[in-house]
Amino acid sequence: MAITLDRAIGQRQQGWVNSVLSSQTFWVLIAVILACLFLSVATDTFATPKNLYNITRNFTFVAIIALGMTLVIITGGIDLSVGSVLCLCSMVLAVVMNAGYSIEVGIAASVGTALVIGGFNGVMIAYLGFPPFVITLGMLSIARSLAMVASNNTVVFQFGPDHDMLLALGGGAWFFGIANPVIYMIVLALLTGFVLRWTKFGRYVFAIGGNEHAATLTGVPVRRIKVTVYMISALSAGVAGIIQTGWLGAVTTNIGAGMELQVIAAAVIGGANLAGGVGTASGALIGAALIEVIRNSLGLLGINAFWQGTFIGGATVLAVLFDRIRSFRQSE
Amino acid sequence: MAVLELANVSKHFGAIQAVNDVSFSLQAGEVVGLMGDNGAGKSTLVKMIAGNFRPSHGTMRMNGSDLVMHRPVEARQHGIEIVYQDLALCDNLTAAANVFLGRELRRGVGPLRILDYKSMYRRAGEIFKELKSETRPRDLVKQMSGGQRQAVAIARTMLSEAKIVLMDEPTAAISVRQVAEVLNLIRHLRDRGIAVVLISHRMPDVFDVADRVIVMRRGRKVADKPIAASSPEEVTGLITGAIEQV
Numbered sequence: 001m002a003i004t005l006d007r008a009i010g011q012r013q014q015g016w017v018n019s020v021l022s023s024q025t026f027w028v029l030i031a032v033i034l035a036c037l038f039l040s041v042a043t044d045t046f047a048t049p050k051n052l053y054n055i056t057r058n059f060t061f062v063a064i065i066a067l068g069m070t071l072v073i074i075t076g077g078i079d080l081s082v083g084s085v086l087c088l089c090s091m092v093l094a095v096v097m098n099a100g101y102s103i104e105v106g107i108a109a110s111v112g113t114a115l116v117i118g119g120f121n122g123v124m125i126a127y128l129g130f131p132p133f134v135i136t137l138g139m140l141s142i143a144r145s146l147a148m149v150a151s152n153n154t155v156v157f158q159f160g161p162d163h164d165m166l167l168a169l170g171g172g173a174w175f176f177g178i179a180n181p182v183i184y185m186i187v188l189a190l191l192t193g194f195v196l197r198w199t200k201f202g203r204y205v206f207a208i209g210g211n212e213h214a215a216t217l218t219g220v221p222v223r224r225i226k227v228t229v230y231m232i233s234a235l236s237a238g239v240a241g242i243i244q245t246g247w248l249g250a251v252t253t254n255i256g257a258g259m260e261l262q263v264i265a266a267a268v269i270g271g272a273n274l275a276g277g278v279g280t281a282s283g284a285l286i287g288a289a290l291i292e293v294i295r296n297s298l299g300l301l302g303i304n305a306f307w308q309g310t311f312i313g314g315a316t317v318l319a320v321l322f323d324r325i326r327s328f329r330q331s332e
Numbered sequence: 333m334a335v336l337e338l339a340n341v342s343k344h345f346g347a348i349q350a351v352n353d354v355s356f357s358l359q360a361g362e363v364v365g366l367m368g369d370n371g372a373g374k375s376t377l378v379k380m381i382a383g384n385f386r387p388s389h390g391t392m393r394m395n396g397s398d399l400v401m402h403r404p405v406e407a408r409q410h411g412i413e414i415v416y417q418d419l420a421l422c423d424n425l426t427a428a429a430n431v432f433l434g435r436e437l438r439r440g441v442g443p444l445r446i447l448d449y450k451s452m453y454r455r456a457g458e459i460f461k462e463l464k465s466e467t468r469p470r471d472l473v474k475q476m477s478g479g480q481r482q483a484v485a486i487a488r489t490m491l492s493e494a495k496i497v498l499m500d501e502p503t504a505a506i507s508v509r510q511v512a513e514v515l516n517l518i519r520h521l522r523d524r525g526i527a528v529v530l531i532s533h534r535m536p537d538v539f540d541v542a543d544r545v546i547v548m549r550r551g552r553k554v555a556d557k558p559i560a561a562s563s564p565e566e567v568t569g570l571i572t573g574a575i576e577q578v
Contacts, residue, residue, distance in 0.1 A: 203425075214419075
């Protein structure tokens with residue numbers, strides 16, 4: 001009896017290979033790789049250094065925000081304000097630098113704006129019990145309007161004394177010809193992955209998404225964690241905004257419009273569950289990559305750009321469909 | 333000396349008198365069945381011991397010193413552990429993660445402390461072994477049977493040196509075989525010298541495992557006697573009011 005009990009307790013539920021094979025993220029990664037292979041063969045233009053450089057850089061902005069969004073989604077929440085927050089943070093950076101302040105001041109103001117907005121969202125949700133959908137929907141409208149107020153709805157493309165430094169920060173390629181935004185994305189993804197797996201904070205994020213009531217009863221500081229998560233989400237939008245400003249070299253009040261939906265799609269394609277409790281940092285990246293590869297390939301294959309939405313929407317539904325099929329099998 | 337002593341404890345919510353002048357004591361290594369119909373005041377009584385509510389009147393003493401709690405987390409610091417009716421488990425986490433929820437083990441120094449998976453798996457495994465439950469620390473709770481889920485919830489109470497374990501309807505929604513498992517888990521706790529309060533509607537379970545039965549009706553304690561000196565018929569009568577008081 002003692003031996004069998006020991007063995008039963010010591011056993012693992014499933015092997016390493018099995019758990020990889022059953023993860024949505026893995027299959028989406030396979031889809032991305034297959035799509036890339038297909039495009040390399042089917043077109044002369046896909047596998048060129050210039051196109052690959054473009055792809056990697058283009059999807060970083062969505063990917064960076066998807067990292068923050070993934071945390072929010074794991075807790076069972078949603079943040080619809082990220083596109084507008086990106087716009088507002090870019091505009092704050094642009095306006096401050098345009099007024100002659102240094103890049104440090106500009107970035108500090110921009111990051112500060114993001115944290116204040118995220119903190120506001122979080123406090124309203126965690127302490128006042130607002131549904132995340134409602135409060136971040138409100139913020140979607142507020143943040144974009146504030147960006148218009150800050151810039152008087154003009155395009156800002158002069159960034160004062162540190163103009164060149166900002167452009168290098170976002171548009172340069174300091175290491176081995178890899179676009180800077182890609183480097184930031186990888187660092188942030190590693191950081192997010194580490195936090196989710198190895199810290200108490202990460203564990204609590206999952207616990208809140210799994211059973212918020214249980215988390216509260218066992219002494220998890222649920223409200224504090226929730227506020228932090230919304231601050232991180234807004235911060236990720238702010239950081240993406242700063243980098244994008246450097247890359248584009250100009251800020252308008254319509255950047256990031258509709259981006260929240262792309263970001264949520266990326267997180268969901270990558271395996272985050274909108275019901276909460278499930279999600280990974282790598283999934284956010286891979287989901288964002290799939291979206292960008294689809295966009296890019298449609299262009300290269302000469303398919304009308306109007307079809308983009310159909311393909312991206314289809315990919316979202318398809319990714320979740322696989323997950324549904326798997327859970328139907330499990331419940332049988 | 334009694335582990336826990338309640339003296340003339342009352343609790344009212346506005347005009348509603350939920351618990352009225354209840355006194356009893358709990359000894360170490362004793363299983364007490366707390367019975368009563370819905371609305372008899374059992375939950376309110378237990379929630380006071382668990383730190384959710386403060387008594388309106390009366391005192392609670394633990395090992396001879398006054399027990400005043402403002403938040404449920406404080407109960408745990410006093411060695412009072414609660415197994416909630418819904419078990420308060422996170423389905424998306426592993427058994428070990430649930431056992432250690434809110435009390436994670438970490439290794440490293442200063443701010444660079446990371447979760448110590450290895451120690452948590454090992455310790456959780458030891459507890460499951462002690463409980464003689466075939467529960468694997470690495471399994472997700474989502475995929476577990478009712479008995480295993482109970483074992484996870486009970487394992488939580490064994491992390492620290494608990495003195496009192498309050499169990500709210502642990503056998504309400506599980507199969508017959510699993511009920512036997514849970515009753516065994518309760519005996520394990522008792523053998524460790526822990527006082528167990530078992531809130532239950534199920535007469536057979538209480539008569540199977542408890543040493544003493546306390547019956548509540550309409551906020552008052554109407555019986556408090558050894559199981560051996562009572563019978564299911566008497567307890568039923570006390571719960572419904574057919575027997576006024578003993």
